[in-house]
Amino acid sequence: MVVLHQFHMSPFNEKLQRMMRFKGVAFEENYWRLTEQGKLKKKHNPTGKLPALEHDGHWVCDSTDVAHYIEENFPGPRLIPEDPAAAGLVHALEDWADESLYFYEMHMRFTTDRNWERNLPRMFERECWFMKSVLAGKMPGQIRKGIRKITGTQGIGRKTEAQLLVDCRRHISAVAGMLNDSDFLVAGQLTLADLAVYAMFLCFLDTEELASIMSEYAAVGAWMSRVEQLTDG
């Protein structure tokens, strides 16, 4: 049995769900509550992070490790190319998505005006009613501040919103450039790189400013539709 353990609204879920759908791996989903993080750290993952994959009782944590595990242990079309040059590029792009674009989407979705009011409450949709009311009472103060602390430590949260939008436009434009003469980011075929970047751009669309910038890049919209068509399941 394959179970994808997740926290609600994580872009990393999207990457792995689409990977498994594309490869035809049947899986169940299990959503953890934030209040269960202590148990998660103690029993399964000391980092307290999700997603994680449970396969016949064996746990694999970190979405990149999970992606490689799926590729190695399940049949279906490859998403990590065998060619070393292409595999290297897929790795670099996945890491860019996970370790850079992720913090842009987190900051923009959950801390900026016009966006956090809509997106923060969605983060708690799967909590119990009691936690929901506690969390609602703490908003916007502590939670928004807590997220700003993460993105501030990381560096992105110390930039002005105007600077962040310049950065994000450059990221979106870079993807449009990569798609100039190809349907996909690496080797002309769907790979893990597409899924990782797609997942972050989907979160970009949850913010007014980035959705507006993305609408200027038709090639990026068309590529996202192609990824969806192949991985919707």
Ligand SMILES: N[C@@H](CCC(=O)N[C@@H](CS)C(=O)NCC(=O)O)C(=O)O
């Ligand atoms: N590098 C990790 C990142 C996972 C991650 O940051 N997950 C977030 C949810 S989007 C999380 O579990 N956050 C809880 C925490 O940081 O305590 C991966 O690829 O799996």
